[in-house]
Amino acid sequence: MLKFSTALLALFFSCIGVAHAQTTTEVSYPCSVVLHSVKSISSAQGTALITKVKKPYTSSPSSPIRERQSVGIYADWLPSPSSFGHYDQYEGFSQIPGEISWRFKMYPVKEHNLSWFGGNPWVGKFDEISAKIPKNAIVEVRPSNSKTEKLGPAILQNTLQGCKPCTAPTSSVPAAKQTQDSEKLRLQDMLMNMLTPYIREDLQKYYYPKIFKDFGPQVSPWNIEVIETRRVNGFRGLLLEITFEIEPYDGEHHVRVGKDRMTYLVTFGPTVKLINHTHLKIYKYPPE
Secondary structure, eight states: OOOEEEEOGSSSSOOOEEOOOOOOOOOOOOEEEEEESSSOOOEEEEEEEEEEEEEESSSSSSEEEEEEEEEEEHHHHOOGGGHHOOOOEEEEEETTTTTEEEEEEEOOOOOSSSTTOOEEEEEEEEEEOOSSSBBTTTTEEEEEOOTTOOOOOSSSSSSSTTOEEOOGGGGGOOOOOSSSSOOOHHHHHHHHHHHHHHHHHHHHHHTTTTTTTSSSOOGGGEEEEEEEESSSSSSTTTTTEEEEOOOBOOOOOOOOOOEEEEEEEEEEEEEEEEEEEEEEEOOSOOOO
């Protein structure tokens, strides 16, 4: 299934919070957890990323930096919100039971080719959390009514008890890994968000069922290391190539299954085409 992400719209959304006070064991940042279907909806699942972000107070280069926690959600194969009642959108809902809750709008991802069996991806995030996020926190995806602001029942849900730290295997960590946010890194992440559906489809064609018969590999922008970019047709030409290395994972457990080097041609339109794919290594799966 070929999808072209417009998830950059999810950079801005409203939120509602209700605060109380209490402390418990904090999660390890960054970590991720699979959100499972509460309503037994066929194929519907999601992923929540819990991380720390450093944000300036203003757009000025000399602005002081503040640290916040963030909850981001990617949910896929969701039916229309209206199938659950008088709802027209999905929202992310996160809570520390008895203390504080946040809700934030999610946005549908525009698909280049719609899936023939239905279901759509939705994304959203809230990155203004000053409270520490404990392991007993709950993350959900719920339908909501944009006019009445009424929240519906949880469709996807999980606690953070099993939130797995997003750390790369020691053998594959680059020597000089970037640890500070920057304009370059933000632009790279934006680009990778848009390319991810293409990368996922091409890797699934390679890995499934040739290498793995039980699942097709999944990809995330933070598992991608850009090696080189270049213009094919000179200064300000709109034929561009990007080469990167990526470690796809198994999906549910976020266990990395291999490493690949891929080169894509990105042209005006936009048009995205894989022009070179080198499979570098396969990792032992399941790991011992």
